[in-house]
Amino acid sequence: MSDTIYDIAIIGGGPAGLSAALTGRIRNKKILLFEHLGFSEKLQKGHTINNYLGIPAVSGQELMKQFADHVLSYSPELVKEKVVNIFPGDGMFTILTSKSTYEAKAVIIATGVVATGLFEGEKDLLGRGVSYCATCDGMLYRDQDVAVISYTREGEHEAEYLAEICRQVYYLPQYKSEFSAMRSNLAIKTVRPRALSNEANAISLATDKENINVGGVFILRQSDPVENLLPGIELEGEVIKVNRDMATSIPGVFAAGDCTGKPWQISRATGEGLVAVLSAISYLDSQAKAAGA
Amino acid sequence: MSDTIYDIAIIGGGPAGLSAALTGRIRNKKILLFEHLGFSEKLQKGHTINNYLGIPAVSGQELMKQFADHVLSYSPELVKEKVVNIFPGDGMFTILTSKSTYEAKAVIIATGVVATGLFEGEKDLLGRGVSYCATCDGMLYRDQDVAVISYTREGEHEAEYLAEICRQVYYLPQYKSEFSAMRSNLAIKTVRPRALSNEANAISLATDKENINVGGVFILRQSDPVENLLPGIELEGEVIKVNRDMATSIPGVFAAGDCTGKPWQISRATGEGLVAVLSAISYLDSQAKAAGA
Numbered sequence: 001m002s003d004t005i006y007d008i009a010i011i012g013g014g015p016a017g018l019s020a021a022l023t024g025r026i027r028n029k030k031i032l033l034f035e036h037l038g039f040s041e042k043l044q045k046g047h048t049i050n051n052y053l054g055i056p057a058v059s060g061q062e063l064m065k066q067f068a069d070h071v072l073s074y075s076p077e078l079v080k081e082k083v084v085n086i087f088p089g090d091g092m093f094t095i096l097t098s099k100s101t102y103e104a105k106a107v108i109i110a111t112g113v114v115a116t117g118l119f120e121g122e123k124d125l126l127g128r129g130v131s132y133c134a135t136c137d138g139m140l141y142r143d144q145d146v147a148v149i150s151y152t153r154e155g156e157h158e159a160e161y162l163a164e165i166c167r168q169v170y171y172l173p174q175y176k177s178e179f180s181a182m183r184s185n186l187a188i189k190t191v192r193p194r195a196l197s198n199e200a201n202a203i204s205l206a207t208d209k210e211n212i213n214v215g216g217v218f219i220l221r222q223s224d225p226v227e228n229l230l231p232g233i234e235l236e237g238e239v240i241k242v243n244r245d246m247a248t249s250i251p252g253v254f255a256a257g258d259c260t261g262k263p264w265q266i267s268r269a270t271g272e273g274l275v276a277v278l279s280a281i282s283y284l285d286s287q288a289k290a291a292g293a
Numbered sequence: 294m295s296d297t298i299y300d301i302a303i304i305g306g307g308p309a310g311l312s313a314a315l316t317g318r319i320r321n322k323k324i325l326l327f328e329h330l331g332f333s334e335k336l337q338k339g340h341t342i343n344n345y346l347g348i349p350a351v352s353g354q355e356l357m358k359q360f361a362d363h364v365l366s367y368s369p370e371l372v373k374e375k376v377v378n379i380f381p382g383d384g385m386f387t388i389l390t391s392k393s394t395y396e397a398k399a400v401i402i403a404t405g406v407v408a409t410g411l412f413e414g415e416k417d418l419l420g421r422g423v424s425y426c427a428t429c430d431g432m433l434y435r436d437q438d439v440a441v442i443s444y445t446r447e448g449e450h451e452a453e454y455l456a457e458i459c460r461q462v463y464y465l466p467q468y469k470s471e472f473s474a475m476r477s478n479l480a481i482k483t484v485r486p487r488a489l490s491n492e493a494n495a496i497s498l499a500t501d502k503e504n505i506n507v508g509g510v511f512i513l514r515q516s517d518p519v520e521n522l523l524p525g526i527e528l529e530g531e532v533i534k535v536n537r538d539m540a541t542s543i544p545g546v547f548a549a550g551d552c553t554g555k556p557w558q559i560s561r562a563t564g565e566g567l568v569a570v571l572s573a574i575s576y577l578d579s580q581a582k583a584a585g586a
Contacts, residue, residue, distance in 0.1 A: 274560045
């Protein structure tokens with residue numbers, strides 16, 4: 001656990017999160033920036049971006065590099081860990097990653113496109129056989145069989161960790177994978193999951209090819225469903241509900257970019273990130289005044 | 294009057310208007326871009342801009358040049374005339390400048406920081422002795438005395454025009470002016486206006502130094518009060534009220550950037566311009582469908 005109390009924790013290092021971090025640092029705030037995937041894989045896959053004003057015809061990879069270089073020159077505290085949960089406390093948020101915990105006075109959620117199309121049964125079984133974090137919950141399934149549905153390459157490490165403690169691990173990559181497992185108890189299955197159900201104290205995972213019966217299922221997406229990250233946050237459909245100041249329903253929590261809805265566009269995200277961080281700074285000022293009064 | 298019917302008229306060529314024009318052209322729409330002041334004088338006066346993500350430490354002038362070059366390479370129809378009025382019609386807007394009229398199916402207002410602090414009496418006397426457009430209303434004051442309160446250098450030309458038709462013109466520059474008038478009936482007064490009142494069918498203009506009595510007063514700001522540009526548009530305080538899609542209270546009219554409120558920041562403006570033009574395009578699509586149905 002870090003001893004520092006940060007002013008603002010920014011969850012996600014895509015265009016929205018980076019824009020927030022940039023202006024936050026310029027305004028001299030202690031900024032904690034969580035980015036566990038090397039800065040917006042989605043944007044980096046973009047071929048040519050023509051409509052980011054001032055930088056014509058640039059590849060997604062090059063633009064993302066320019067963005068990251070610009071922000072990192074202002075030295076935010078960069079943490080390459082996935083945020084698993086955010087707990088609101090008394091004027092303070094505790095942020096739990098797969099490895100550690102951090103504290104910040106305000107939070108900006110900039111986690112990108114919201115996971116839609118949860119699997120049938122997923123929501124009901126969350127915490128009762130379904131988990132989004134191997135490091136957090138792996139030990140609950142010690143010596144049992146588990147399945148790992150992963151949308152990112154990062155999931156390969158989590159599967160290998162699970163193979164150390166579980167009896168049998170089925171790894172279901174939902175991306176173009178070249179993963180070959182070293183351990184004999186880690187099997188790769190190229191199947192598409194369909195639904196999850198609870199049968200006789202075990203989870204039955206239906207896929208397009210076979211049913212897999214396990215004690216637990218880990219689902220590893222680029223970003224988890226928002227209501228899981230921060231329970232109680234108000235949604236509008238599937239995205240985070242914000243006002244024009246990018247404030248969410250929870251005081252001290254702001255959101256920006258694709259996680260607040262469409263259009264999914266770079267300059268909308270950078271603009272919202274900027275507004276979110278200025279709103280967060282106003283919030284900090286008002287909290288400081290209230291504490292001093 | 295132009296014969297072309299444009300898809301979208303964008304009023305203002307600062308960051309918001311340029312961002313809207315860029316994505317509008319990329320989406321292959323006929324874009325009419327009104328910019329009468331050489332692209333955001335306000336931004337061009339900025340010393341160093343550090344927080345436009347991806348372009349570190351740039352002068353306002355250089356950044357505005359990069360913005361304008363980027364957009365102009367996509368050839369929007371650039372009109373260097375000040376928009377005086379927008380008239381909503383049947384699925385069509387008529388846009389009146391000081392020189393001509395234009396037609397467009399949708400409008401994006403991106404006129405920058407809204408004029409605040411109108412002079413006492415200004416609102417009441419608008420159209421009854423107070424005007425925002427010399428070219429439009431000059432002839433009403435033929436052979437009379439008039440005053441011109443101007444916040445831009447452009448006002449010097451309007452004052453000279455008025456001196457051709459009026460008896461006496463008092464020019465009150467509210468900027469650092471080096472203007473020296475050629476005509477003997479054009480007098481420059483470095484005073485600060487305070488209030489306007491109607492006295493015996495003439496306008497009495499109170500200033501910090503003297504009272505000036507004239508038949509009419511022209512007030513030339515970088516942008517006019519919004520409710521004058523498009524009567525009936527709903528405001529929120531002094532700025533244009535918009536929703537998260539940047540739609541205003543008038544169908545087919547969108548707004549973006551500083552005219553929708555604070556924070557006055559470049560990337561907020563570019564993001565809003567982008568959202569506004571995508572919303573305008575959706576509006577055009579829905580209108581086309583309704584017409585086809």
